[in-house]
Amino acid sequence: MSSPRIRCGVAGVGSLGQHHARIYASLPTAELVGIFEMNDARAAEICARHNCRRFATIEELGEACDAVSVVVPTDRHAQVALPLLAQGCHLLIEKPLCASLADAEQVLAAAQKHEAIVQVGHIEHFNPVMGFLEKEVKSPRFITAERLAPFTPRGTEVGVVLDLMIHDIGIVLELVRSPVARIDSVGVRVLSKTEDIANARIVFANGCVANLSTSRMSLKKVREIRVFQDTGYFSFDFMNQSGHLVRKSGMLEYAAKLMGGAKPTELAVPVEEIPLEKGEPLAFELASFVESVSQAKQPKVGARLGKTALEVAIAITEQIRAGWV
16 A cells, blocks of 8 residues: 655745745645745745645644645744644755754754654755765865856845855765864855855865855856865766766876876876766655655754754854954
């Protein structure tokens, strides 16, 4: 006998939340029960599209659902999550977990009290690129990540560190798996009241260094990472789900040929393209969340990583703003 479908809802069906609703409606293991949305026209559009119900309150949505995606602005995460947790709902809270550590502590305490799963929406952890890196990266020594995006008013309730850089913070925390020893960061305000461009150099206790650069003032979108370890280095594009690696053994052989008199034009640099099975990371993320709820197991990106990423992001933000005084 197949397991009953998990009753799912979405709180906030804006530019990202609409895709949560779309995917829940299409998952064979889930049933999209309904949504909570303040905008009347948007709510009517989504309900008509997916034949679901609009709930008048967060509490009513929670009462009808087993699991809910919280896809409202970051500074409202705790306000929306707490009544849902009180209803016993399992939650996928879009990144970052909350806008402050105090709010995050409240949410996690409520989750523990009501024995509810909280998954944090660090979507890149479900990107095929991250799946490859998790298998192949053993002992990284240096990581560079660049995440650029054109300006949009959405997300500016927080700075670019909590808006965009936190993706890469979560990635490096998972790959390095060592405590943070030191952070050096700088940021610039351009159009918003918070930092719109930021750079952070994170030194880990095991000696690994990560250099993260983020901007929401770019003319183009970029989501790239390079990871260097003793065996070689990896270069990946999260947006296009493509990448390559250069092995140390191949470079040693290449250098030996050059030293033996070969000309660079006669040789091919030993770059290996990595074949990745592409897919929609959000669909992978929500399917994994529904599976965690169904099987009562810890999610891939749970409260521990979500809270640690938030702590690092807030430390970077505070350091940046202290430099403005």
